[in-house]
Amino acid sequence: MRLSLETAAAQIINGQVVAVPTETVYGLAASLKDVSAIREIFRIKGRPQDNPLIVHVASADDVERMAEEVPDDFRLLASTFWPGPLTMILPVDVNAVPEVARAGLATAGFRVPDHETTCALLKMTGPLVMPSANLSGRPSATSAQHVESDFGMEFPVLDGGQCHQGVESTILYWDRESWSVVRLGAIPVEAFAEVLGYLPEVHLGSREGNVKPLCPGQMYRHYAPQAQLKLTKSFSPDMKGVIVGYEDRQYPAHCKIYLLGRIDDPKGVAGRLYALLRQLDDDKVLEASVDVDVPHDGLWCTILERLRKASQS
Numbered sequence: 475m476r477l478s479l480e481t482a483a484a485q486i487i488n489g490q491v492v493a494v495p496t497e498t499v500y501g502l503a504a505s506l507k508d509v510s511a512i513r514e515i516f517r518i519k520g521r522p523q524d525n526p527l528i529v530h531v532a533s534a535d536d537v538e539r540m541a542e543e544v545p546d547d548f549r550l551l552a553s554t555f556w557p558g559p560l561t562m563i564l565p566v567d568v569n570a571v572p573e574v575a576r577a578g579l580a581t582a583g584f585r586v587p588d589h590e591t592t593c594a595l596l597k598m599t600g601p602l603v604m605p606s607a608n609l610s611g612r613p614s615a616t617s618a619q620h621v622e623s624d625f626g627m628e629f630p631v632l633d634g635g636q637c638h639q640g641v642e643s644t645i646l647y648w649d650r651e652s653w654s655v656v657r658l659g660a661i662p663v664e665a666f667a668e669v670l671g672y673l674p675e676v677h678l679g680s681r682e683g684n685v686k687p688l689c690p691g692q693m694y695r696h697y698a699p700q701a702q703l704k705l706t707k708s709f710s711p712d713m714k715g716v717i718v719g720y721e722d723r724q725y726p727a728h729c730k731i732y733l734l735g736r737i738d739d740p741k742g743v744a745g746r747l748y749a750l751l752r753q754l755d756d757d758k759v760l761e762a763s764v765d766v767d768v769p770h771d772g773l774w775c776t777i778l779e780r781l782r783k784a785s786q787s
């Protein structure tokens with residue numbers, strides 16, 4: 475059910491969960507003040523209780539009110555990347571962020587989304603916690619239709635059009651000494667070097683390793699369509715089947731091709747990624763070969779990481 479901004483704000487203030495747009499992906503929003511609405515998010519999504527939620531705020535000032543300690547370069551990062559697809563994880567005042575939203579950790583992730591409608595909403599509702607608006611394990615939703623496909627036509631959605639980034643925020647973690655990247659996202663890691671004066675280390679963790687990842691979400695299966703994805707750099711000319719590839723490439727003549735965009739436009743590719751994975755499901759594709767002969771820098775690192783996760787069964 476599509477809601478107006480005013481109705482969405484009223485429903486959230488009333489304790490309901492509403493799907494809202496951001497520039498990265500749609501989120502399932504509840505008021506930070508409403509513990510039972512936050513519990514409802516975990517139930518609706520089928521989300522494990524140990525996977526914390528990001529707190530979305532209207533400005534960096536809101537973060538300073540909730541954080542226990544804010545490093546010197548927090549303001550610089552905020553003024554450079556907010557509003558935008560950066561989440562910063564900081565130690566928090568545990569009374570300011572409910573335990574259920576933090577999944578019991580003494581930290582919380584914060585971000586100011588770059589979406590006009592959602593910024594207006596945040597001014598009306600105050601801080602909102604929101605995970606991506608998809609059933610746990612499915613590709614994230616980058617349009618109101620994707621949300622409805624996971625949660626049904628009656629689910630309340632604030633329609634803000636297509637998300638223009640199309641992949642989630644990059645997450646920086648402050649360990650009281652330095653920042654590290656704990657989830658790749660819409661901002662390439664290289665972009666932080668100029669602001670911080672050092673390239674933050676990347677600590678992604680994985681389901682296989684014994685080391686617990688700093689970002690609990692890394693442990694779970696993610697972004698996956700029903701189709702089994704095979705990542706490959708070469709295609710034999712007599713191959714048949716489905717290929718996910720790029721406009722400026724030649725593929726075997728007897729294959730059905732799904733196009734992600736052009737190799738020289740990683741932003742466009744990122745923007746189309748989840749919609750394409752969902753399209754494979756709609757078309758009942760059971761197996762697809764994905765062309766991963768792509769550059770290994772900038773936003774491509776994020777795209778490749780999402781494709782790797784989507785290919786894990």
Ligand code: TXA
Pocket residue numbers: 496498499500501502525526527528559561563576579581582583587604605606607641642643645657688689690691692
């Ligand atoms: O772009 C985005 O970040 C989107 C939009 C809706 O803002 N949100 C999003 O939320 O991707 P979600 O819940 O799907 O992913 C949040 C990730 C999870 O992997 C979670 O483990 C991690 O952030 N996270 C949240 N709070 C954390 C904390 N205090 N410490 C470590 N990781 C945290």
Ligand code: MG
Pocket residue numbers: 605606614
């Ligand atoms: Mg998610």
